Amino acid sequence: MKFENYVPVNQLSFQSLVSLKDVYKEDIFEILNKATHLKVTESVGEIDNSLKNTHVMLITNQRLGMAQLTFRLAMDKVNGHALTIPIGGSNIESFLSSRESVETLSKLGIDAFVVETSVEEDAKTLNQKMEPVINAYSKDSPVSAISDLLTIFENQKRLSNLKVLYLTCPQKLTSQMLAMAMCGMEINFVMPDGLEPNQNVIDYLEVLTPITITSNFEKALKNCDVLYIDNDFLDEEYIVDSETLTKLAPNACVLHTRPFEGAQDAKVEILDDPRCLIANAGANKVYVLAALLKLILEK
Numbered sequence: 001m002k003f004e005n006y007v008p009v010n011q012l013s014f015q016s017l018v019s020l021k022d023v024y025k026e027d028i029f030e031i032l033n034k035a036t037h038l039k040v041t042e043s044v045g046e047i048d049n050s051l052k053n054t055h056v057m058l059i060t061n062q063r064l065g066m067a068q069l070t071f072r073l074a075m076d077k078v079n080g081h082a083l084t085i086p087i088g089g090s091n092i093e094s095f096l097s098s099r100e101s102v103e104t105l106s107k108l109g110i111d112a113f114v115v116e117t118s119v120e121e122d123a124k125t126l127n128q129k130m131e132p133v134i135n136a137y138s139k140d141s142p143v144s145a146i147s148d149l150l151t152i153f154e155n156q157k158r159l160s161n162l163k164v165l166y167l168t169c170p171q172k173l174t175s176q177m178l179a180m181a182m183c184g185m186e187i188n189f190v191m192p193d194g195l196e197p198n199q200n201v202i203d204y205l206e207v208l209t210p211i212t213i214t215s216n217f218e219k220a221l222k223n224c225d226v227l228y229i230d231n232d233f234l235d236e237e238y239i240v241d242s243e244t245l246t247k248l249a250p251n252a253c254v255l256h257t258r259p260f261e262g263a264q265d266a267k268v269e270i271l272d273d274p275r276c277l278i279a280n281a282g283a284n285k286v287y288v289l290a291a292l293l294k295l296i297l298e299k
Contacts, residue, residue: 034291
């Protein structure tokens with residue numbers, strides 16, 4: 001089934017979204033459809049009051065920053081009440097280890113929790129005690145991966161049968177890899193000769209979509225629809241700069257794991273290329289998060 005032909009049913013198979021391993025392709029399509037609808041209705045001036053009487057709490061270790069801005073804007077899109085608690089990492093475990101804290105939290109009328117800290121396991125830890133929980137960890141989470149998908153769809157007008165050049169040596173299955181594979185994108189991992197990917201990751205993805213591995217970066221650039229950058233091998237010939245992008249097809253797009261600031265595998269100058277949609281994906285996180293909350297909480 002292709003997203004372009006999908007007919008939404010306005011419901012999800014889950015209550016909490018901690019990992020994409022726990023969901024179906026149709027769930028991703030539901031979220032994408034709802035996020036797209038939110039953007040369209042907003043563009044014509046419609047106001048969405050669907051979550052007017054709901055309270056959603058963001059748990060983050062960022063006192064100020066993009067996590068809070070994204071969350072508050074997402075809540076504003078659906079007119080919900082945004083709350084923030086600045087804890088993270090082992091603090092979540094300490095907080096939830098108290099029976100009094102858990103019982104108090106359960107009686108405060110909080111309708112959902114969004115977790116965006118620098119510790120990947122925080123959402124899972126919270127979900128063992130509370131629900132619904134949404135994992136919005138910026139680097140690798142369902143929310144960030146679906147935001148990338150929305151950005152790709154807006155640029156390419158489709159998701160299936162796209163060729164992704166994924167610049168990494170896969171050692172673990174990330175949300176981005178899984179989301180792309182579930183939507184039928186062909187993934188070509190590009191890495192220097194001599195590096196060995198985790199075969200379990202490759203085997204998992206190959207059940208969903210064709211997977212290839214190559215070291216010929218220049219040739220792969222000419223034959224891809226999406227360049228996705230997330231590598232730590234940092235060989236000079238694989239660091240992406242404006243010269244690299246001259247070899248990329250004119251209608252292709254470029255994405256990078258977030259946050260991009262301080263990345264060593266790509267030069268900041270690539271942000272000047274109109275095909276570079278890193279900022280678009282960051283902004284789309286607002287609509288994906290709002291769409292998720294609507295689908296989970298709207299009665």
